[in-house]
Amino acid sequence: MEQKGTASEYIKVKRSKIHSTGVFAKKDIPEGARIIEYVGERITKAESDSRADLPLSRHKKDKTNGAVYIFELNKRHDIDGYTAYNTARFINHSCAPNCETDIIRGHIWIMALRDIKKGEELAYNYGYGYEDYMAHPCHCGSDRCVGYILDEDQWARLKRDLAKKKTKAKKRVRKRKRMNA
Ligand SMILES: [Zn+2]
Numbered sequence: 001m002e003q004k005g006t007a008s009e010y011i012k013v014k015r016s017k018i019h020s021t022g023v024f025a026k027k028d029i030p031e032g033a034r035i036i037e038y039v040g041e042r043i044t045k046a047e048s049d050s051r052a053d054l055p056l057s058r059h060k061k062d063k064t065n066g067a068v069y070i071f072e073l074n075k076r077h078d079i080d081g082y083t084a085y086n087t088a089r090f091i092n093h094s095c096a097p098n099c100e101t102d103i104i105r106g107h108i109w110i111m112a113l114r115d116i117k118k119g120e121e122l123a124y125n126y127g128y129g130y131e132d133y134m135a136h137p138c139h140c141g142s143d144r145c146v147g148y149i150l151d152e153d154q155w156a157r158l159k160r161d162l163a164k165k166k167t168k169a170k171k172r173v174r175k176r177k178r179m180n181a
Contacts (some may be wrong), residue, residue: 094123096142
């Protein structure tokens with residue numbers, strides 16, 4: 001039997017400009033509100049490690065793997081949200097998010113980081129690590145977008161590395177020009 005997705009008075013799910021499906025505010029949401037719980041299967045770290053590398057799509061180009069839906073709950077357990085009933089899995093990442101996640105007594109909640117207006121798309125920072133960041137480009141469209149889905153703690157490092165790459169590319173162009181001259 002198909003399980004119904006978790007619901008919240010605050011949200012509706014529809015197509016998103018950021019990425020395929022998104023979650024939107026059905027009405028104004030006050031700062032600090034618990035919007036919806038991120039639910040899924042509670043798994044051990046060992047199980048989590050083995051699921052993290054599993055590709056979720058049969059299309060080779062789609063690099064989405066299990067890690068995308070796995071949430072750290074505590075030192076021993078994670079939550080695997082890759083289930084039909086976990087509506088919160090549709091919430092997109094943003095570099096300028098209006099939500100954050102919080103763990104309250106063993107439950108992961110999506111919380112309003114500020115007052116959110118009816119109709120706004122909900123988003124939080126997925127908090128991805130630096131390894132493999134190139135595989136996760138960001139299309140959030142915010143003024144603060146750093147181009148990749150990455151924890152804000154890593155942004156300084158990213159900017160340094162991207163600046164280095166740019167300088168290298170410029171040097172390469174100059175070299176080529178000299179050769180053509
Ligand atoms: Zn972004």
